[in-house]
Amino acid sequence: MSAFSRFTPLVNALPSTIPFVGPEAIERQRGRTIAARIGANESGFGPAPSVFDAIARAASQTWQYNDPENHDLKQALATHLGTAPANIAVGEGIDGLLGQIVRLVIEPGMPVVTSLGSYPTFNFHVVGHGGRLVTVPYAEDREDLDGLLDAVRREDAPLVYFANPDNPMGSWWDAGRVIDFARALPETTLLILDEAYCETGPDSALPSVASLIEMPNVLRTRTFSKAYGLAGARVGFAVGTPGTVQAFDKIRNHFGMNRIGTAAALAALADQDYLKDVLTGISASRARISAIARNAGLVPLPSATNFVAIDCGRDAAFSRAIVDRLMDVHGIFIRMPGVAPLNRCIRISTGPEADMALLEEALPQVVAALE
Amino acid sequence: MSAFSRFTPLVNALPSTIPFVGPEAIERQRGRTIAARIGANESGFGPAPSVFDAIARAASQTWQYNDPENHDLKQALATHLGTAPANIAVGEGIDGLLGQIVRLVIEPGMPVVTSLGSYPTFNFHVVGHGGRLVTVPYAEDREDLDGLLDAVRREDAPLVYFANPDNPMGSWWDAGRVIDFARALPETTLLILDEAYCETGPDSALPSVASLIEMPNVLRTRTFSKAYGLAGARVGFAVGTPGTVQAFDKIRNHFGMNRIGTAAALAALADQDYLKDVLTGISASRARISAIARNAGLVPLPSATNFVAIDCGRDAAFSRAIVDRLMDVHGIFIRMPGVAPLNRCIRISTGPEADMALLEEALPQVVAALE
Incomplete structure (x- = not known):
């Protein structure tokens, strides 16, 4: 062919x-x-009935590109999370954000640490940018935090992926253990803390926003695809320091967000x-x-x-x-x-x-x- | 910061x-x-009233990811264009596709030929992948096909961008001239023929699908954002040989398309x-x-x-x-x-x-x- x-x-x-x-x-x-x-x-x-109302309202504006700054959604998320809009990057689902993060950090041949059997789409992006996957087996069906940390240090890896709660096993670590892991990482290793399932876990498993918000080497990814019921809308976001978050603007598809999907996410967030x-x-x-x-x-x-x-x-x-x-x-x-x-x-x-x-x-x- | x-x-x-x-x-x-x-x-x-109906119907399924193969949309586009689904790649608007094409072809330092003052988002993607922009001035407010060809040859450029009809000037070349330009390019140069505005030009400005469909070094990009009135939906597509088109699957965000937006595009295409x-x-x-x-x-x-x-x-x-x-x-x-x-x-x-x-x-x- x-x-x-x-x-x-x-x-x-x-x-x-x-x-x-x-x-x-x-x-x-x-x-x-x-x-x-x-x-x-x-x-x-x-999603909520109020989301369907928002979709119906937004339909009449689907001839317009979405606001490339995602201003309203960032404002709403910042209020919801108790942080600032500058701490938030919006993207086309966590999948889209993961691709961007890998691109920001990985050059061909660089090691990337993740758990053996965790999110395949992350691995797809790593391989697609020429990264070298370094995998750590699960321990008792949980991602092995000590093993991940050892692998990061051994490889001097610039990027590590950890989902809490975990997919595909549904397991989780308590917040304190997650925070300890993040703080133990070298400053030269970016942690992707994938929190796609953060809403559905126990409160004790979710580090507060404040606990990690000052760390330039942590990006927490979240989504409207799971508990909020908007997988088809493709709206995710990353939370980090303003300096780290700003890097997305250098490479993202600025007019890439769907207008109706963004309106749906705003409505979903409002309907707690x-x-x-x-x-x-x-x-x-x-x-x-x-x-x-x-x-x-x-x-x-x-x-x-x-x-x-x-x-x-x-x-x-x-x-x-x-x-x-x-x-x-x-x-x-x-x-x-x-x-x-x-x-x-x-x-x-x-x-x-x-x-x-x-x-x-x-x-x-x-x-x-x-x- | x-x-x-x-x-x-x-x-x-x-x-x-x-x-x-x-x-x-x-x-x-x-x-x-x-x-x-x-x-x-x-x-x-x-967009058409029928599109609003399709959006309303699709809303109830917005909790589902979109089909990552974009099967139905590719089928409908293939029928519409008189080609095969294997000739079509679907992406998040032409902007998204341009980023993917640059990533498929360009390594840091490589020359990319385009017109001086044409689409800035293409340039953004080139710079973002480390490409070196080689620009050719417009001639009498049209993109200078001879100048573009000269620059490609001089630089041995692997990628050239040409929009017909043109943005921002609104000018155009007749189909025969476009086909001659495509055929004169080295096989080692990929032509992005951006046809975002193909519906609004004279028929004489649009090369037939058949005229370029056998060329592995041509990708024609089109969109539902302009004449179809769906800029907010983020649905674009590229037409090329099956071998060239397949490359997108290696790097694209497979679950990146919005479900309602895709349904809207299908309805828009059906309402000629x-x-x-x-x-x-x-x-x-x-x-x-x-x-x-x-x-x-x-x-x-x-x-x-x-x-x-x-x-x-x-x-x-x-x-x-x-x-x-x-x-x-x-x-x-x-x-x-x-x-x-x-x-x-x-x-x-x-x-x-x-x-x-x-x-x-x-x-x-x-x-x-x-x-």
């Missing part, structure tokens, strides 16, 4: 793989419609009552998934996220068979971790009762059929 | 400037609300009748702007775009004074080219009659006040 002959050597060496196959692609491949979409850690609870309701729903759904798993003879792991990792007690082939059969026979879309030993598990996103009822019926049948 | 100490040398050397100040920022700076937003080549005619109406409106508005300019003693240039460049007959300071006074006194937002000799002009976007009426009243007053 004829391609342009002069892409960079780095690009020529990159694989054409993608981080995740989307549920729509799975539907097309399998020729089956998804009945329960509980695999991508989206929020089937959806609805968020509380959703968090109650997520908590109940976690308990429901855990009970369903136990009834099927599987072992749910504790979760601080909007999903539950379930230990299926065997190898990756068994987990994969459950994932495939849930989809092929029952139209239930879930996912599983990508590497051992995490891939003894499957990962099921929380969702409304209709999804849970389908899961309750299907999972024991699937497990029984495979045994 | 304390920043992380170990950004790449390239990033440390980058300016913190942005390509454009947005109209919302201008409103905040001047403390004045915009009455006529005719400066960013958006479409004040807005509405597009025709808008094109009639744009054509009438170009004539209206030209007449208003003449009445104010200025000289409108021919335009194949959704804006008109107007020669004010003096220096950049005079053009700038018109731009500023239109905003400060009348709340009319327009822009002007950034470099000489183009900056003897102002640039006014087409729009509905209410905007034109404001312009008709204001422009002669502004010119008279400055003389």
Whole structure:
């Protein structure tokens, strides 16, 4: 297949793989419609009714580019977080921000520390910029903070990624331990503290904004894609010192934010009552998934996220068979971790009762059929 | 201001400037609300009523990530263009695609050829990836194809940018001349043929899809931001050979597209009748702007775009004074080219009659006040 002959050597060496196959692609491949979409850690609870009102209002302005300074959203976030707009960078979801952060820090060959089996999209960006992934195994299904710190020091790594709460295992560290980890890092190592799931965890797992806001080598990434129910809007943000945050302006796509999506995020942030309701729903759904798993003879792991990792007690082939059969026979879309030993598990996103009822019926049948 | 100490040398050397100040920022700076937003080549005619229906329908799914393969949009574009989905890459507006193309081709220090005064956002991406801009002056207010070709050969440049129709001057070349230019380029030079304004020009200015589709060193970029009235949706696409197009998959943010925006683009593409109406409106508005300019003693240039460049007959300071006074006194937002000799002009976007009426009243007053 004829391609342009002069892409960079780095690009020529990159694989054409993608981080995740989307549920729509799975539907097309399998020729089956998804009945329960509980695999991508989206929020089937959806955004607030007030968000739909905001979308309807913003639609009439969709012919206009969004404000490239993201002024109103930064103001609202700063007020919500008790910090200043200058501490905040807005981007096209955490995925977009991760790509920008890697670009800001990594030159080809540089080491980047992360956990073995954590967020594949981060790894995709690292590889795409020529970085060298240095992975640290999980310890008891949690990211190994001591191991990450050792790897950073050993490699003199300029960048380390740590998600709290964690994806794909749903585990977490208490705030004090996270703060200690951040402070123990060399000043020459930038910590990406990915807090995509910060709303769904216990308060004790979330360092205060103030506790890390003075550290130039910490960027905390958050999103409207999870608890706020706006994955399709692509609105994320990073919190850091003004000096560090300003670096995004040197490289970001200034007119890259969607106008309706930004309006939706503003409305979602304003409706904290609805968020509380959703968090109650997520908590109940976690308990429901855990009970369903136990009834099927599987072992749910504790979760601080909007999903539950379930230990299926065997190898990756068994987990994969459950994932495939849930989809092929029952139209239930879930996912599983990508590497051992995490891939003894499957990962099921929380969702409304209709999804849970389908899961309750299907999972024991699937497990029984495979045994 | 304390920043992380170990950004790449390239990033440390980058300016913190942005390509454009947005109209919302201008409103905040001047403390004045915009009455006529005719400066960013958006479409004040807005998208089709059918698009608003599609947005309303898609809102209920905004909790879901968009299909990362952009399957449906690629299918629809392929049918519309008479090509295959494999010839199409979808991205977050042309701005997003330009950043990706530069990243695919340019390593620090490499020459990139473009016209002096053409699209600043392209230049932003080139500088951001360490490329060296080699600029060719416009000739009689058109991009100088012979000059661009000479510069490519002289520099052995791997990348050249050419917009047809052109922004900011509104000028254009006939299709035959464009095809000759593309074919004369070395195979080792990738042509970005930016066709953001392809719908608004004469048919004779648009090379057929077939005429360039076999060339691995040509990427044609198009957008839903202009004639389709969806600037806020951030949906653009590139057309090229399957091999060249596939390279985007190696580096793009696979889950980066907005779900509602994508649905809006699909609906806009399907409503070609509405597009025709808008094109009639744009054509009438170009004539209206030209007449208003003449009445104010200025000289409108021919335009194949959704804006008109107007020669004010003096220096950049005079053009700038018109731009500023239109905003400060009348709340009319327009822009002007950034470099000489183009900056003897102002640039006014087409729009509905209410905007034109404001312009008709204001422009002669502004010119008279400055003389």
